[in-house]
Amino acid sequence: MMQQAPAFTIVILLLTSFWVPIIGMIKKESAYYLSLIAIFFSFLAACATLYTVITSGPIHYRMGGWPPPWGIEFVVDYLNGGVVVLISLISLLTTISAKKSVEQEIHRSKWPLFWSLYLLLILSLLGMTETGDMFNMYVYLEVSSLTAYGLIAMGERGALLASFNYVILGSVGASFYLLGVGYLYIATGSLNMADLNKILPAIYHSKVIFTAFAFFIVGIGLKMGLFPLHMWLPDAYTHAPSAISTLIAPTMTKVSAYVFFRIILSVFNPQFSWEVIPAATLLRWIAAVGIIYGSIMAIAQKDIKRMLAYSSISQIGYIVLGIALANQMGLIGGALHIFSHAFAKGCLFMIVMAVIYKTGIRNIDDFKGLNKKMPFTMAAFCLAAFSMIGVPPTAGFFSKWYLVLGTVSGRHWFLTAVILMSSLLNAVYFFRIIEKIYFSSFVGLVNGGHGHHEHHEVVAVAEAPLGMLVPILIMAAGILAVGLFNTQIIHLLLQFIVPKGLA
């Protein structure tokens, strides 16, 4: 049973996503509960997978017993075992909290289809994380893109155009990735990651390999919203249904960031990625510009979802910076940032979903005095915002701390300044909201027109429903847990990604 756990994470969701629209035809409400149960069992399977990895080392699972070059191989080691649990945990919490919001934003007749696509999206993200085959990765990448196009298009006014832009850019990005796969196949005749890692070093100076590497970086960079390729991201996050923004913001870009780690560190050797071609230098500059650009654009936004989207672009910059620093601390910081940012951004988007559900407020100026209305939610907002800024003892502080140590040990003083400066900018755009929430009195939306005199009346507490509040509080606890137990996480999972002999 434990040996089959990696397959179960995927298969449970796949079978359920097939049955959800069929059963949903008879009873619309059943679609949600079926999906929730499937995601819960998938989460249990993910935990079992991680447990097996920690107790008895990496798992090599062959689908149907076919040997690697022909069959699909799932390889779960320490890093992606952690990412699988992270993704399925956040999906589970998002699903719990999304029920009311989906019922409000999506038309009743579309619920079964919505949940079916939703399951497929989660399944493809888990598949991308677990697979050990470059072509299989392409298939999962396309499944995740295709479902995301459909889900984003279900959103409010403007969602169609956002989704359409994403279709074009996403397809171009996937084609780039596919051509990279094609070139690796020309050069080696194999697409299994472990195989490639053995074959590639002999032909590292071939131009085909350089081209393939460049195509991979562009393809995955587009998918993760790396700075110059981020054009689809703000619109898609802003106009998608709140439940979908909440699902894709913490998971989709993080999974792509993990794939980035995997391609640079275990498909190609670090020696190739950092020494044969100067990819690290280029990525460092791109990441630095992206960090600053994302933060500055976030300050300029009025819509809170759009602001969080730009802040995501900046945070992706941190993760890429971690890889591009090419030293021990940088890599650990980048990998830890996948976890800390997933929790913080997931928590923030859940809070935004709850606020939109409860009050319909999206404009940052309307957040005035919301602490009186939703005290617990806003407390969690502060905690998540502190993590984004990097205030100890939240998770964001520790991942940024390792990144700063990485820049110092690599003598990249400019990048140290970039990280510190970006933390200041993060503080600017989050404290702007926190100040609105706590230090201005609440003026209801209804009497906003004639609110000349100061309102000091007591606002009734109208907290988010329990189904939304509990996941938010669990995520907030997760932020603290990743921060406080960061050394344990690094010892248990992340230290293994650092290649041997790296300072």
Place this chain on the structure above:
Amino acid sequence: MIPVQAYFVVSAILFIIGVIGAITRRNAIVVFMSIEMMLNAVNLTLIATSSYLHSIDGVMFVFFVMTVAAAEAAVGLAIFLMMYRKKDTIKLDEFNLLKG
């Protein structure tokens, strides 16, 4: 006998034409055709390699890519059709102008 490199050159040229088309053209249908062209350029590479290496893997990959391309065109055109019904145009620039 045509050398295998010739196929790679042709597929690279097709891919580049596809990229340029997808980026510069403003007609949505043409953009989709360009994306299909990029995917089919890769298919050509995979099939040529497969026959050169006498292995069946590449041909299998091509079937997957064709399925994915069909799904992508279906989703993309469905979204595009919804936009057309709302705005009554197929020029991408006009969608941007009419946004809001």
